[in-house]
Amino acid sequence: MKQINYIDIKKDFSLLGNPNLHYFDNACQTLRPRQVIEAMTKYYEDYPACGGRSMHRLAAQVTKQCEEARQIIASFIGAKRKEEIVFTRNTTEGINLVANSLNLKAGDVVLTTDKEHNSNLIPWQMFVKKLGIIHVIVPSKPDNTFDLEAYTQLLEKHSAKLVSMAMTSNLDGVSIPADKVVKLAHQHKALMLLDGAQAVPHHSVNVGKLDVDFLAFSGHKMLGPSGIGVLYGKFHLLEELSPFLVGGDTVSSSTYTTQEFLPPPEKFEAGLQDYAGIIGLGEAVNYLNRVGLSAIEAQELELNTYLTEAISSIDGLKILGPEDPKTRSGIVSFYIPGKDHHQIALMLDESAGFLVRSGQHCVHSWFALKQIPGTVRVSFYFYNTLEEAEAFVHSLKKVVSIL
Amino acid sequence: MFCIASFIILSIIAIFNAAYRDLAREAYDCVFRRITFKPCNTGFKEKMKAKLSGQLLNRSVRAARFFNHHFELLSWIFFILTIGSIFWTGKGLFNFYMYGSCNGLNKSGFCALDPKGENNKVSQAGGSCTSGTGDESKVTLNGVNTSIFPSINIGAKDSVVLIGCYSCDYTRKAYPTIKKLITENKVNYTFAHYPVKEETLYLLPIGYCAYKQNPTAYWQLNDQLFENSKEDIAKREFVDTLLQKNGYDIEAINSCISSPEAQSAVVERRIELEKTNIYGTPLLFINNKGLVGPKPYRVYERILKGFKFW
Incomplete structure (x- = not known):
């Protein structure tokens, strides 16, 4: 070590x-190390252009840097391919993206724990009201640790469409047994979304090994800039999801009545992206790798x-x-x-x-x-x-x- | 209570220091919520309590504990002191505006707006020009026969009586203001020379005789005696040139001042002036209200005009 x-x-x-x-x-x-701030400053000073659109040399450099950052982050969490990395603003946006893209319907069950951050609670509460989904809460043990037994029972009782849980609680730092939780969810045909905001920056999280379907985390909790976050999703699932935010740079072509969406991750990254943030986050991950x-x-x-x-x-x-x-x-x-x-x-x-x-x-x-x-x-x-x-x-x- | 007191104090500090403006705004929000019966959820009080306790903690754990445990009581004391301070400050400002002294009319205690007490300084009889130490409340015109002194506009509704000394710094300072007052307002103006220094004692009979010989020229002479330097007017030769300039017959004046009549008039006037309980000059009476020391013009004008001033 x-x-x-x-x-x-x-x-x-x-x-x-x-x-x-x-x-x-x-x-x-x-806090952010000097290297992250310098990488962002370099973008603003040396190649402050749009990525993925224009053809000129600065734009090409932005695209290259952002794709490099995407690859660094993919490797950092053990994603199979960089296209499984969708840039968001933060964990909250990542969770909302999944919540709004899953086409949830009345009667669909979403399971969470009883100590979720509001970012993994309020979206489901809204869908209970708006769509009539069922939000089931898994109570923790008296010592605030995850109750695997209660979770299993609830999975058996409800046919959950999605299990959405914080890997590590921001409340007390307690982690759920993510591997078991994911396995059980899959055994019960449920998708698994992990809130990795307090986990990814602090210990190794390998999405491949965990076999988790979605993982959301934030840049600002792992030396990166604020305003940039990541949603990991298995590629085939991302392909199936409907995009949540649509518009600029999410489609390959459009007519007045139709559109052709780009493949993931582009179809989820609507509008001009936070290029400095993406590059800064890539540098932050490099720093974490060095430490x-x-x-x-x-x-x-x-x-x-x-x-x-x-x-x-x-x-x-x-x-x-x-x-x-x-x-x-x-x-x-x-x-x-x-x-x-x-x-x-x-x-x-x-x-x-x-x-x-x-x-x-x-x-x-x-x-x-x-x-x-x-x-x-x-x-x-x-x-x-x-x-x-x-x-x-x-x-x-x-x-x-x-x- | 803490919010109100803090709001007042922070608002004043924030005028001079922008760093306190956010805190003042927070305090205002807290006060606003209180007076509109909304729940006070700003946390301002708790924040300030913690901040102050935290600061104190570095100096003395005991003091910090005391402050923390008795915060409510200390807040009340702070509030009462703030209200008291505001009241006394307001009163001081009012007094300064109305009377030229924070302490009130003819009161010569410390005043931040007049730290040297210039508006209350007098030249004491027989002494040098220093702060007056007499009983300011006892100066009066009751029983004083002012008709024996030089006067103009006799019969006017308002009266101004100046008892001053030509060689007193404070009378000299006040004179232009008083001159402006009597020029801009039609008043029965009386001047009485009350020498507080020996070098101008000799002007007493000269003044009496000059007024007797030519009352109109007397007022010009009077102005000139205040306008020229103390050193010059202390010399008889210089005063003679002034008398000549104003058309006086020097021989007649000389003859008058050595006459028993003039000597007795001087004594009579001195006795009359002592009845005012004068202890220094300048002493000004505006419609019988006594003012000791040189005051700002607004004070004179306000007293003269009364309600019309506003």
Whole structure:
């Protein structure tokens, strides 16, 4: 396993040079290395043209760079071909694309877990109202881990058309057993859509091995620019899907009454694309490949293990999810009954520059169910250090002591 | 309460520092929600509480804990202090506008708008030109016979009585303003010379005799005594040239000032002026309202015109 070289990494992220700021909100979005910013700047400065349309040399360069990025991303997640990579704005758009392209009808069943991000909840709620689909929720175990038994029972009870679940929850960092979940879905003739926003940046995800049908993830959570995301889809499924957004560059020809759609991924990429974002995301994946996902996973585990142990002694503090940090990725989401989570987060920022997220993390439904007002969420990435985690614990204890 | 107090304070700071404008807007939103009975969900109070506690935490855990636990009480105190400050600031501004002093008419305490107290300074009798330290509330014209002093526009409805000294810096400062006041308004104007310094004591009988000899020329002489330097008017020869310029008979003036009548008139006038409880110059009475020290023109005009001023 590669070792993370912090001296080199520090040079790549300008914010890491600020000793008064400690960025622990990586589940929201990560920092961007210099290489990503430079790649995007290069596009804007050296070849700011349209890709896939014009024939001139700049346009050709844009097309080449974007297709290279597509290939890099395809390889990164183990896709068989780069045409299985559709560029979107983010995970939310990827999920919406699938939801709107599947031609769901009244009575179709969609299965999700009980702790989905709103991006994987609201689209289904809308279709329940609009189309009359059936949205079935798989409850988690009391420790917030995935209940495979309940899932199996529900699959057997309902003839699901689609299972749509977050691989790793942004709420508590807990992952579902994706391989088993996908296998069971397929056994029950259901398609499988995975929300990989919190998984793809943190550990190896191989769509080929998983045999997942769709995987959506975001660039901004994996060193890439904001406004660019990816939807992976098995090529034959993408071919079958109706395009969601249509228009410019999605068709090969059109008359006043008919149109000939391009093959995937073009038919899903309507309008002028975020070329700088695509190129930036390609560079971000290159960077992740250099650091190594196994090294990233190990670093996050070390930090999570330390933090979990260090803050568990704080009176009344409760961590969401299982006690074992191995099951919680780089996320430690905690609350102290009776203490305001926003106040804790703000005071951590104000007193020591620790930037953490507080609130319900776009999983309002789960918080409403559990009647918990919100949590403070610490989310690590590979550039965070043990020294920072130690300083965080010290500051947190100070903050809690005055509340 | 915290929102209201913060809104007031932040609005004032935001005028001078753009960095606080967003916070002021947030505070405004919070206040607006409160006064329109909408749920106050802006989180402004909580945000400020956390920010301030966080800052305090770096200095003293104890202070931060105290602040955090007693935030509501401290908010109330902050609110009351803010309202109190606004009231006193408003009162100060009102007083400054109305009387030229933040503390009110003839009150010489510290005023931020007149930090040196220029509008209340007087030259004390027998002393140098310094801030007056008399009882400002006791100055009065009651029982004072002003008819024995030089006057113009006798019988006019409004009256202005200036008791001043030719060598007093503050009377000299106030004089152009008072001159403007009596020129622009038809008033019964009386001037009484009250020397606070020895070098202009000799002008008392000269003034008496000059007014007696030629009342019209007296007012020109009076202007010139204020317009020329203190050093010049302290010299008899210089004053003689002024008398000559204004057509006075120097010999007759000399004869008058050495007469027992003039000596007695000087004493009589001094006794009369003491009845005003004067403790320094300039002392101005506008329609019997006493004003100590040189005030801005608006103060004089407002008192003279009363409601018509507005």
